[in-house]
Amino acid sequence: MLQEEEDLSLTIAHIVQKLKGSRLYSQLERQAWVSLQKPEIKLESLKEDIKEFFKISGWEKKLQNAVYSELTVFPLPRHPAAPPEHLKEPLVYMRKAQGSWEKRILKSLNSMCTELSIPLARKRPVVEQKELLNKWNEMGTDEPDLSLFRPVYAPKDFLEVLINLRNPNYENGDHLNIKTHLGLIQVPLKVKYISELKEFFVELSLNTGQLGIDDATQVPPELFENEHVRLGQKVLAEQDSAAAQQYIRQGSPTALRAELWALILNVSNQPEDLLYYEQLKSNVIQHDLLVDSLIYKDVKLTASNDDYYFVFEDYLYQVLLCFSRDTSVLGHFAYNSASPPKSYIRGKLGMEDYAVFYPPNGVIPFHGFSMYVAPLCFLYHEPSKLYQIFREMYVRFFFRLHSISSHPSGIVSLCLLFETLLQTHLPQLFYHLREIGAQPLRISFKWMVRAFSGYLATDQLLLLWDRILGYNSLEILAVLAAAVFAFRAVNLMEVTSLAAAEAVLADLSTLKVMPLLQIFLFATVT
Amino acid sequence: MSKPKNQCSKGHGTPKAKERDQKVCIRFKCSVMNTLTDVLRHRPGWVEVKDEGEWDFYWCDVSWLRENFDHTYMDEHVRISHFRNHYELTRKNYMVKNLKRFRKQLEREVGKLEAAKCDFFPKTFELPSDYHLFVEEFRKTPGITWIMKPVARSQGKGIFLFRKLKDIMDWRKLGLCVCQDVGRPDDQKDDIAVENYVAQRYIENPYLIGGRKFDLRVYVLVMSYIPLRAWLYRDGFVRFSNTRFTLSSIDDHYVHLTNVAVQKTSPDYDPEKGCKWMIQRFRQYLTSKHGPEAVETLFQDMDNIFIKSLQSVQKVIISDKHCFELYGYDILIDQDLKPWLLEVNASPSLAASSQEDYQLKTCLLEDTLHIVDMEARLTGKEKRVGGFDLMWNDGPVSREEEGIDTSGTGNFVANTHLGCNNDRKKQLRQLFRSLHSQKKVTS
Numbered sequence: 001m002l003q004e005e006e007d008l009s010l011t012i013a014h015i016v017q018k019l020k021g022s023r024l025y026s027q028l029e030r031q032a033w034v035s036l037q038k039p040e041i042k043l044e045s046l047k048e049d050i051k052e053f054f055k056i057s058g059w060e061k062k063l064q065n066a067v068y069s070e071l072t073v074f075p076l077p078r079h080p081a082a083p084p085e086h087l088k089e090p091l092v093y094m095r096k097a098q099g100s101w102e103k104r105i106l107k108s109l110n111s112m113c114t115e116l117s118i119p120l121a122r123k124r125p126v127v128e129q130k131e132l133l134n135k136w137n138e139m140g141t142d143e144p145d146l147s148l149f150r151p152v153y154a155p156k157d158f159l160e161v162l163i164n165l166r167n168p169n170y171e172n173g174d175h176l177n178i179k180t181h182l183g184l185i186q187v188p189l190k191v192k193y194i195s196e197l198k199e200f201f202v203e204l205s206l207n208t209g210q211l212g213i214d215d216a217t218q219v220p221p222e223l224f225e226n227e228h229v230r231l232g233q234k235v236l237a238e239q240d241s242a243a244a245q246q247y248i249r250q251g252s253p254t255a256l257r258a259e260l261w262a263l264i265l266n267v268s269n270q271p272e273d274l275l276y277y278e279q280l281k282s283n284v285i286q287h288d289l290l291v292d293s294l295i296y297k298d299v300k301l302t303a304s305n306d307d308y309y310f311v312f313e314d315y316l317y318q319v320l321l322c323f324s325r326d327t328s329v330l331g332h333f334a335y336n337s338a339s340p341p342k343s344y345i346r347g348k349l350g351m352e353d354y355a356v357f358y359p360p361n362g363v364i365p366f367h368g369f370s371m372y373v374a375p376l377c378f379l380y381h382e383p384s385k386l387y388q389i390f391r392e393m394y395v396r397f398f399f400r401l402h403s404i405s406s407h408p409s410g411i412v413s414l415c416l417l418f419e420t421l422l423q424t425h426l427p428q429l430f431y432h433l434r435e436i437g438a439q440p441l442r443i444s445f446k447w448m449v450r451a452f453s454g455y456l457a458t459d460q461l462l463l464l465w466d467r468i469l470g471y472n473s474l475e476i477l478a479v480l481a482a483a484v485f486a487f488r489a490v491n492l493m494e495v496t497s498l499a500a501a502e503a504v505l506a507d508l509s510t511l512k513v514m515p516l517l518q519i520f521l522f523a524t525v526t
Numbered sequence: 527m528s529k530p531k532n533q534c535s536k537g538h539g540t541p542k543a544k545e546r547d548q549k550v551c552i553r554f555k556c557s558v559m560n561t562l563t564d565v566l567r568h569r570p571g572w573v574e575v576k577d578e579g580e581w582d583f584y585w586c587d588v589s590w591l592r593e594n595f596d597h598t599y600m601d602e603h604v605r606i607s608h609f610r611n612h613y614e615l616t617r618k619n620y621m622v623k624n625l626k627r628f629r630k631q632l633e634r635e636v637g638k639l640e641a642a643k644c645d646f647f648p649k650t651f652e653l654p655s656d657y658h659l660f661v662e663e664f665r666k667t668p669g670i671t672w673i674m675k676p677v678a679r680s681q682g683k684g685i686f687l688f689r690k691l692k693d694i695m696d697w698r699k700l701g702l703c704v705c706q707d708v709g710r711p712d713d714q715k716d717d718i719a720v721e722n723y724v725a726q727r728y729i730e731n732p733y734l735i736g737g738r739k740f741d742l743r744v745y746v747l748v749m750s751y752i753p754l755r756a757w758l759y760r761d762g763f764v765r766f767s768n769t770r771f772t773l774s775s776i777d778d779h780y781v782h783l784t785n786v787a788v789q790k791t792s793p794d795y796d797p798e799k800g801c802k803w804m805i806q807r808f809r810q811y812l813t814s815k816h817g818p819e820a821v822e823t824l825f826q827d828m829d830n831i832f833i834k835s836l837q838s839v840q841k842v843i844i845s846d847k848h849c850f851e852l853y854g855y856d857i858l859i860d861q862d863l864k865p866w867l868l869e870v871n872a873s874p875s876l877a878a879s880s881q882e883d884y885q886l887k888t889c890l891l892e893d894t895l896h897i898v899d900m901e902a903r904l905t906g907k908e909k910r911v912g913g914f915d916l917m918w919n920d921g922p923v924s925r926e927e928e929g930i931d932t933s934g935t936g937n938f939v940a941n942t943h944l945g946c947n948n949d950r951k952k953q954l955r956q957l958f959r960s961l962h963s964q965k966k967v968t969s
Contacts, residue, residue, distance in 0.1 A: 137737060137770070138737060138770045140770075141770065216947075217946075217947050217949065254810055254813045254814045254818075255813055255814060255817045255818050257814060258814060307802075307803075307880070307882070308803060308807060310801075311735050311736035311738060311766060311803075312736045313736065314736060314737055314770070315736065377736075378810075378811060378814060379814055381815065458807065458810070459807075459810055
């Protein structure tokens with residue numbers, strides 16, 4: 001009891017401290033001062049009256065949403081004596097692995113830098129600044145020579161690192177037994193069993209209405225869809241983040257999705273946000289970073305070649321270039337096992353006073369990074385709002401897909417969850433694929449790292465991301481990956497090579513996500 | 527062109543219909559992958575006929591039609607893929623004339639409100655004949671952009687934009703010369719071959735996605751004009767311009783013309799990119815941006831375009847029972863979500879630019895052939911065949927089961943599903959299964 005109380009007060013203190021520095025706090029303060037003018041507020045019952053005023057005017061809701069947001073994003077301090085690294089990643093061997101992976105990335109970046117003799121950053125001459133400003137809305141028309149640039153790494157490089165992860169404290173023994181994990185990931189992390197998944201994803205069960213299933217043409221809308229839409233409108237009217245998060249577990253109607261996501265992520269388009277975005281934009285205009293070329297190259301290689309996202313090419317530059325300048329993103333490294341790379345002013349290597357984070361937001365893009373942004377362009381058309389939504393999505397979810405950690409939504413856990421589900425429920429398939437040299441993770445890894453962006457049809461992808469937001473977890477990606485394999489199991493049993501297996505799973509664009517998930521979780525005999 | 531009349535029925539299996547040789551299709555320049563030949567060859571019981579063989583079904587091209595239709599005798603069951611004078615709808619100058627006439631008629635007979643529904647065509651003038659009328663209109667609204675289109679060419683050839691009269695002065699001199707010199711000797715007249723052009727008000731505020739202009743390609747199948755029976759296909763696509771839209775560069779063809787044929791020659795054209803979206807994706811995009819009601823209104827306005835345009839030529843087109851026609855409608859949407867008709871194509875391109883495109887076109891053609899129904903399987907009362915919905919059957923067709931509803935009584939929902947889910951395979955299976963069992967009962 002005492003421990004819980006202590007934890008709670010620690011949490012409260014923590015959140016209060018965080019919110020004190022935020023804009024919301026000063027707004028609330030101002031509102032409170034303003035409310036003193038009102039006749040309802042009496043000196044005798046000042047505290048209660050102001051609280052009442054906040055409740056009626058909707059400010060309490062905003063505060064609630066902010067608190068909820070903090071609780072969702074920021075993990076709670078486990079123990080007052082735990083050092084900050086524990087918040088990033090409690091397991092030492094994972095931290096070490098992440099550290100050496102980062103060193104490799106940096107080395108690659110630095111060598112590219114020296115090879116091409118391009119500085120990591122340089123100030124743009126005024127002429128170039130003007131030009132870029134003019135072309136800001138159509139940067140896609142630019143055709144810089146990117147042939148010498150290579151992406152710093154691709155998902156398969158990262159997979160190799162994960163495959164070699166080992167816990168030095170864990171000895172599995174040399175002989176195979178029933179507990180041997182046949183997959184590529186060989187670290188003993190706890191992942192959910194299917195019974196736990198069924199509980200966790202209870203809103204996806206067979207007797208609950210879903211968008212993605214129960215809005216199909218044959219189903220009369222009175223059965224589920226109409227009511228669900230009405231409920232969604234109510235949730236939006238209430239402006240309640242927690243309610244929205246619960247609601248969206250059953251999917252979001254197309255027309256309400258943009259607002260619902262903004263509510264859940266607690267993103268509002270205030271004038272300060274617009275100003276901040278403009279500031280980032282001017283940073284981009286003034287300085288040119290090496291990372292910019294990597295971003296250009298990535299967009300040209302991935303999103304521009306996609307049948308559906310090529311249209312949004314310009315938005316992608318506007319978001320990603322600004323993203324790399326945004327130092328507020330550095331905040332997420334407190335709970336990310338990764339650490340931002342440091343760069344030193346020339347000649348002052350090792351002197352902390354002359355260290356800067358490079359790129360300013362600490363995130364080095366890899367091949368396919370722009371695909372995190374592309375689906376959002378479908379929902380948000382105003383660059384600063386699009387930017388904020390993407391940033392929130394990144395610091396809540398996407399960063400876990402390319403850093404080594406033991407978090408249940410981290411990529412390592414997702415891979416392990418995928419392999420375990422497959423081995424437990426489709427052992428024959430798993431064994432067959434393994435025998436022909438087609439380890440399933442080799443195929444599904446790229447889907448999960450990109451959160452399926454670019455592999456599924458857009459409307460299906462958005463339904464999937466609805467659930468990521470609703471459950472505040474990326475585990476659904478691993479479940480979907482396993483469900484896809486289960487769906488194509490018959491064809492996969494007949495292939496005899498990795499290439500053939502890849503071919504069977506090459507095209508996911510016709511898949512309907514929700515039925516697959518439902519069948520795998522709730523309608524498969526285990 | 528006589529043929530043994532042993533069509534299907536009798537439950538004997540495949541009917542022995544024959545088809546005309548497809549080399550006429552290959553005459554279409556854009557047929558890199560020929561979807562039509564694939565579909566026809568795979569149809570059970572259909573056999574290709576070469577050169578002078580007799581045929582029951584001919585997907586001809588318009589030049590053959592022009593030369594041969596009038597001296598071809600066709601048996602009752604024979605079908606051909608064009609109407610004799612389709613150009614009343616598909617040539618821009620005729621279409622404008624017909625539409626203007628129809629509009630006046632509506633205004634007289636029904637009223638201004640109904641006539642205003644015909645305002646989906648940007649102000650157009652035929653040149654050189656309406657030159658003076660054009661100049662009058664031009665002077666009324668100075669500074670706007672006009673587009674000049676040759677009447678009979680396709681694939682974006684010969685089109686240019688202008689803002690000043692002097693841009694077309696020289697061209698006009700040429701034109702007026704010929705008009706006035708009617709009495710010139712024949713050989714000299716031939717030297718100055720002047721085409722008919724239309725000058726049309728350019729839509730300066732098109733709806734943009736990702737900063738790019740686009741147009742919609744929608745397919746409408748007309749089985750007869752009298753009575754008017756028209757079907758609307760659920761799928762279609764959106765064609766994007768390869769470059770960002772700006773009014774400042776009217777000389778840049780690539781910005782303004784969204785025809786894929788023109789885009790293919792643009793320097794940064796990447797064939798892998800396929801500047802097309804399926805209409806379903808477009809409809810979802812708009813819904814998430816503007817909400818379902820606004821999008822529903824937009825699509826209803828498009829239905830209105832199809833129907834009014836067909837009605838305007840209903841009395842002019844020779845409605846031969848052998849003829850049917852698959853039109854490709856080009857629609858442009860402006861920033862106020864108002865659709866404009868750009869043109870109607872009698873021979874929409876059947877070449878496929880990507881796998882998805884190939885899928886769409888083969889399904890489109892298969893369903894067209896189902897409706898043409900050479901195998902005489904349909905009862906004629908169907909409201910949906912595959913991806914086609916019956917849009918007009920001598921009157922509006924309602925989505926409701928009761929059949930034709932009279933317009934004006936609220937709650938009328940048209941039987942069109944453009945951009946909606948197209949589960950054609952399932953529908954066709956159910957349809958043919960029920961038809962088959964019906965036949966079994968009656969035979």
